[in-house]
Amino acid sequence: MTAALRRHGWSYLFVLPTFSLFVVFTLLPVAQGLVLSLQDARVTGGSFIGLANFGTLADDPVFRQALGNTVLYATVVVAAQVTLALIVASLIQPLGTKSRVFYRALFYLPLVNSAILVAIVWRWIFNPNPFGLANATLGVFGVGPFLWIGSSDQALLAVILSAVLTIPGGGVVLYSAAMGSLPRELYEAADLEGAGPFAKWRHITVPLLRPTTLYLVVVYTILAFQVFERVYIMTNGGGPNNATITIVQLIYSTAFQFGRYGLASAMAVVLFLMAMVVAVVQFRSLRTDVEY
Amino acid sequence: MSSIKRRVPVHVLLIVAGVLSLFPLYWLFLTSLSPTQYVVRVPPEVVPRELTVSNYQRLFETTPIVRWLVNTIVIAGVITVFHLLFDSMAGYAFAKRRFPGKDVMFWLVVSTLTVPAQVTLIPVFFILRTLGLLDTYPGVILPGLADVFGVFLMKQFIQTLPSEYEHAARVDGASEWQVYRHIIVPLSRPALAVLAIFTFQRYWNAFIFPLVILRDPAKYPVQVGLATLQGEFNTDYGMLMTGAAVAALPLIAVFFAFQRYFIEGIRIGGVKG
Numbered sequence: 001m002t003a004a005l006r007r008h009g010w011s012y013l014f015v016l017p018t019f020s021l022f023v024v025f026t027l028l029p030v031a032q033g034l035v036l037s038l039q040d041a042r043v044t045g046g047s048f049i050g051l052a053n054f055g056t057l058a059d060d061p062v063f064r065q066a067l068g069n070t071v072l073y074a075t076v077v078v079a080a081q082v083t084l085a086l087i088v089a090s091l092i093q094p095l096g097t098k099s100r101v102f103y104r105a106l107f108y109l110p111l112v113n114s115a116i117l118v119a120i121v122w123r124w125i126f127n128p129n130p131f132g133l134a135n136a137t138l139g140v141f142g143v144g145p146f147l148w149i150g151s152s153d154q155a156l157l158a159v160i161l162s163a164v165l166t167i168p169g170g171g172v173v174l175y176s177a178a179m180g181s182l183p184r185e186l187y188e189a190a191d192l193e194g195a196g197p198f199a200k201w202r203h204i205t206v207p208l209l210r211p212t213t214l215y216l217v218v219v220y221t222i223l224a225f226q227v228f229e230r231v232y233i234m235t236n237g238g239g240p241n242n243a244t245i246t247i248v249q250l251i252y253s254t255a256f257q258f259g260r261y262g263l264a265s266a267m268a269v270v271l272f273l274m275a276m277v278v279a280v281v282q283f284r285s286l287r288t289d290v291e292y
Numbered sequence: 293m294s295s296i297k298r299r300v301p302v303h304v305l306l307i308v309a310g311v312l313s314l315f316p317l318y319w320l321f322l323t324s325l326s327p328t329q330y331v332v333r334v335p336p337e338v339v340p341r342e343l344t345v346s347n348y349q350r351l352f353e354t355t356p357i358v359r360w361l362v363n364t365i366v367i368a369g370v371i372t373v374f375h376l377l378f379d380s381m382a383g384y385a386f387a388k389r390r391f392p393g394k395d396v397m398f399w400l401v402v403s404t405l406t407v408p409a410q411v412t413l414i415p416v417f418f419i420l421r422t423l424g425l426l427d428t429y430p431g432v433i434l435p436g437l438a439d440v441f442g443v444f445l446m447k448q449f450i451q452t453l454p455s456e457y458e459h460a461a462r463v464d465g466a467s468e469w470q471v472y473r474h475i476i477v478p479l480s481r482p483a484l485a486v487l488a489i490f491t492f493q494r495y496w497n498a499f500i501f502p503l504v505i506l507r508d509p510a511k512y513p514v515q516v517g518l519a520t521l522q523g524e525f526n527t528d529y530g531m532l533m534t535g536a537a538v539a540a541l542p543l544i545a546v547f548f549a550f551q552r553y554f555i556e557g558i559r560i561g562g563v564k565g
Contacts, residue, residue, distance in 0.1 A: 008392065010468035014385035017378040018443055019397060025438030026404055029415035036414060088309065091302050099303075105551050106310040110317055112547045112554070114497035116515045117536045120522060121316045124323065124529050129332070133319060136335045167313040173558045226408050229499055233522055248410050248500070255414050256504055268411045279406045 030272075037269045041262035053266035063267065065242050066250040073160055073246065074224035080164040082216050085171025086209070090201060092172070093179045104176060108169035115229035122162035123149065123234045134158075155239035159230050171216050178212040179205065218282040222275045228252065247271050320540070323533035324348070331530045347534040357538055359510060360517035365542075367429065367502075367513055368495035371436040375491045376484055378437065383446025384476045388455065398447075401440045409439075410500065417504055427507040435505075436495055442487050445560060449483035450476060486557040489550050496543055514539045 037053055040046040057063045092103045110118075125133040128150040135145035148158040182205065190200050228248040231238065237253065238245035247267055255264035323331055325343045351357055385391070386398050416435050417426075425431035457475045466474070477484075499515045506512055509520065518535050525531040547554060 011385045011389045011391035011394070014381040014389070014472070015397060018382040018437075018440070019401075021378075021434065021438045022401060022404075022440055024419065025416055025435045026407075026412060026440070027400060029412035029419065030404065030407060032415035032418070033411050088306070091306055095299065095302070101555075103306055103310065104555055106306075107313060108551075108554060108558075109544070109547060110313050112493060112543045113317070113540050114499065114515050114543075116497075116499055116518050117320075117540055118316070120518065120532055120536045121320045123522075124533060125316065125319065127529075131332045131336050133336055139335065165312070166316075167309055170558050173555055177559045222406060222408065226410060228410075233519060251410055251413070252500065252504075255417075261414050261418075265414050268408075268414065271408050272411045275406055275408050 033265050033268055033272075036262055036265035039262045039265075041260075041265070043259035043261075046262055049262070053263050054270075056263060057266055057270065062242055062245065063250060066245045066247050066267075067270070069156060069244060070225055070227065070246045073156070073163070073227055074221050076160050077163045077224050078217060078220045081168040081171060081220050082213060085168045085175055085216065086206070086213070088167055088172045089175030089179060090205065092176055100176065104169070104173050107167045107172050110166055111169045116233060118166075119162070119230045119233035122158070122230070126158040126162065126234065149235050149239065152240040152243040155235050155243040159227075159234055159244050162230060162234065163224075163227075168220070171220070174212055174216065175209065178209055182208050214282050214285060218278050221278050225271060225274055225278075317540070320533050321537050323529060324537040326530060328530055347530045348538075351531060351534045351538065355517075355521060355535070356510065356512075357514070357517065357535060360512050360514040361538070361542070363429075363511060364496055364513040364515075367432055367436075368492050368498075370433050371495045372488055372491040374433075374437050375442045376488055379442035379446045379487060380450075380477060380480055380484060381472065382443045383448075383450050383480075384472055386443065386447040387450035387453075388458065388476075401443055404440060405444065413500065413504060416501070420505060426505060427511065429511065431505045432502050432513070435501060436498070442491065445487055445490075446480065446483055449560065450480060453479050482556070483560065485550070485553045486560055489546070489553045490557050492546070493543060493554075 038048060038050060040049045040052070088103075088107060092100050095103075126148040128135075128145070128147045130136065130139070130145050132145070132148070134148060138144040138146070146154055149155050186204050186208075187200060190204060195203070226248055227246050231244045231246050231249045232252075235244040237249055247270065251264045251267045251271070254260050254267065322338075322340055324347055325345070326340060327342055327344050327346065330337065330340075330342065386394065412435075420426050420431045420435075423431075425434070453476070457479070458471050461471050461475050496513075497515060498513065499519070502513050503516050503519070506516065509517070512520070518539055521532055521535045
């Protein structure tokens with residue numbers, strides 16, 4: 001034992017700070033979160049109640065609304081982000097190195113800002129007044145004005161639009177990097193057969209980029225499942241009639257405004273499972289991925 | 293020549309997309325610099341007629357924004373410094389050293405990479421309450437040191453370094469700490485730069501953890517402060533945009549200074565928030 005410690009002592013010293021912090025503030029909390037989800041934990045303590053919290057959630061219309069909103073938001077936003085990233089990266093790729101560097105930076109710049117800041121700006125853009133930028137822009141075409149974040153029908157649309165209307169710079173960079181390392185032989189063969197640029201893009205580039213696409217879908221989906229700041233700021237934490245309520249927003253209010261920690265932990269477990277399903281799907285489809 | 297001509301529409305398209313993408317940011321700064329009567333004009337004016345810094349004066353006089361900025365610099369700065377040290381140490385051990393339990397430890401670390409942070413929010417709140425760290429700076433900083441993305445990043449990078457220098461240093465009688473300090477750290481500088489930028493940005497922008505952990509507004513980082521401004525100046529858009537502009541400027545400056553590392557970071561570490 002002491003010999004092993006002498007031999008490996010330095011290795012353990014090197015991992016000790018990170019690993020102990022990881023155990024206390026990540027690993028144990030994940031386990032404790034699972035335990036809490038099985039308890040009737042409130043401000044004053046709680047007792048073990050099995051899966052009752054999950055039964056409560058299944059019957060709760062507000063949670064079902066939050067789940068539906070979260071999935072809808074994630075589906076639309078992820079589809080738009082991945083498509084936009086692919087199109088923009090494809091347009092940038094044939095340009096010279098200098099242009100590529102310039103555009104990558106251009107599209108990444110808006111993303112250094114915090115979710116709070118972005119949400120504050122979009123709340124201002126989608127405010128229900130005629131001087132709101134969204135209303136004024138649509139007014140040019142004779143449409144509107146709309147209530148946007150002030151209406152239970154349009155609030156979620158405004159939140160989704162705010163996310164869709166931003167070019168996903170990270171995805172552009174990743175696609176762009178992946179395109180730089182695609183094998184040239186296939187393109188040369190296609191050239192010999194007289195394939196046009198769009199045919200080459202559609203039948204060579206897009207299929208070869210599948211690993212990047214899968215990665216982006218998974219990462220963007222897990223991030224979209226966690227949408228909180230936009231809803232918290234743009235629609236005062238859920239909008240009229242809970243129109244924009246999401247899972248994380250509901251976890252926050254259930255735990256820290258109403259003190260129902262057990263119920264909120266059960267919601268967190270649902271979120272955890274959603275993220276895990278997405279990650280597993282990615283892993284399995286990567287395993288069955290065709291080699292080119 | 294013809295290929296240049298063909299590229300013109302592509303450039304036009306990309307520039308338009310870029311301008312649209314940056315427009316909210318432009319609108320933010322424009323609103324913050326506009327006199328109040330112009331902010332609520334119908335239709336809104338996209339090109340300013342008159343600019344003023346009165347919103348900025350009002351913001352600095354009536355809100356603790358400076359205090360919030362200092363808090364954020366301290367919190368994000370301390371977290372970043374510790375991540376650079378701890379993650380490079382752990383990354384080195386996981387990449388280059390052999391020791392019992394290594395695979396299990398690394399597997400545990402990697403397995404939590406996709407766990408949404410909100411899953412740990414309530415338990416971390418309880419742990420901090422037990423430790424008496426709620427509403428303190430260490431209470432915000434310690435959980436920030438537990439995220440393992442940096443360990444993963446450093447391990448991936450250090451793995452690619454040749455081992456000859458380490459062996460040579462050991463033959464020359466260097467201690468294990470000296471090998472880490474004088475061989476690994478200097479060679480890892482590019483990855484450390486990426487890690488520094490990412491970590492600082494991540495904790496500059498952090499919201500839900502400090503929101504839950506801190507009570508005293510004097511301790512708020514700027515994002516939580518901004519959210520309270522949103523409540524206080526609900527329809528005073530000029531004031532809100534000014535607060536947001538002040539919070540945005542430091543990171544935008546960091547981006548222009550270290551742009552290369554942001555882009556490089558995505559390529560090495562993937563999309564992270």
